Amino acid sequence: MKLHIVPARTGIAWVKSGIRVFWRQPMAMAALFFMTMAAMSLATLVPLIGPALALALLPSATLAMMVASAEAVQGRFPTPAVLLVAFRTGRQRLRHMLVLGALYAIGFLAVMGFSALFDGGLFAQVYLGGEPMTREIAENPEFQTAMWVSMALYLPLSLLFWHAPGLVHWHGVPPVKSLFFSIVACLRNMGAFTVYGLGWLGVFALGGVLISLVSGLLAMLGVFSAESAPGAIGGLMVGLAMVMAAMFFSSIVFTFRDCFEPPEPPAAPAQATP
Incomplete structure (x- = not known):
């Protein structure tokens, strides 16, 4: 396994590739993304350990979208079977993915715990869904401090x-080593990842502008009544946000493909090479 250093402009190529591969199989990619999010939402319902369990599933959900994108790139239709790819590649890799999920949950909860030192845990409660967001909370200086601290630590x-x-x-890399190699690859290619992040910020901003324009046009045409307009516009925004999030997750595999040499020998079809 060899690390590749790519130019900063590659970040835009990653964004374009994610959008392009999503639109190769839009229904399949959107459905897979929705199912991964639904599985994580259902996990939160488990008593006591629900939120931690949902967090632990995120690495597996990310891998599922990476495999789905790799399948689409190679001209294959990504089926729901990719959702279980992390659990179907042998006991050792299954164990490694479980450890990786546990480490992610511990790390994320540690970030939330540290943020609680600034606002008594209010931001953590809002973020994890235990407290509804209100204008009063959003304008609370302690809440804002905790939010920025959490963002700085989450990076x-x-x-x-x-x-x-x-x-x-x-590549069959053990969990702890995979974390080390991951952050080294990101730091060595920080220029490309910075452009990548800015590119996606632009895409999401453009999506927001598009929704505003479409909503305004539909309101002018009288498509929505005064009573239904807020709900309809909210539904459009949620739908577009889901599509853009699916495109974002579809692009992750391209960052991985360009930062590391492909594994040898090639993986089986159900575990498509990125």
């Missing part, structure tokens, strides 16, 4: 786990 956590699922699945 290195995200870099640690960015490539880790792919390294465990395609």
Whole structure:
């Protein structure tokens, strides 16, 4: 396994590739993304350990979208079977993915716990769904401090786990080593990842503008009544956000593919090479 250093402009190529591969199989990719999110939402319903269990599933969900994108790139239709790919590649890799999920849950909860030092845990309660967001909460200075601290701490956590699922699945790297290789790859290619992040910010901003324009046009045409307009516009925004999030997750495999040499020998079809 060899690390590749790519130019900063590659970040835009990753964004374009994610959008392109999503639209190759839009219904399949959107459905798979929705199912991964639904599985994580259902996991939160488990008493006591629900939120931690949902967090632990995120690396496996990310891997599922990476495999789905790799399948689509190779001209194959990504089926729901990819959702279980992390659990079908042998006991050792299954164990490694479970450890990776546990480490992610511990890291994320540690970030939330640290943020509680600034606002008594209010931001953590809102983020984890235990407290509804209100204007009063949003304007609370302590809440805002906790939010920015959490964002600052989540960035290195995200870099640690960015490539880790792919390294465990395609290269058989143990969990702790995969975290090390992941953050090294991200830091060595920081220019490309910065452009990548800015590119997706632009895509999401453009999506928001598009929804505003479409909503305004439909309101002018009288498509929505005064009573139904807020709900309809909200539904459009949620739908577009889901599509853009699915495109974002579809792009992750391209960052992995360009940062590491492909594994040898090639993986089986159900475990498509990125």
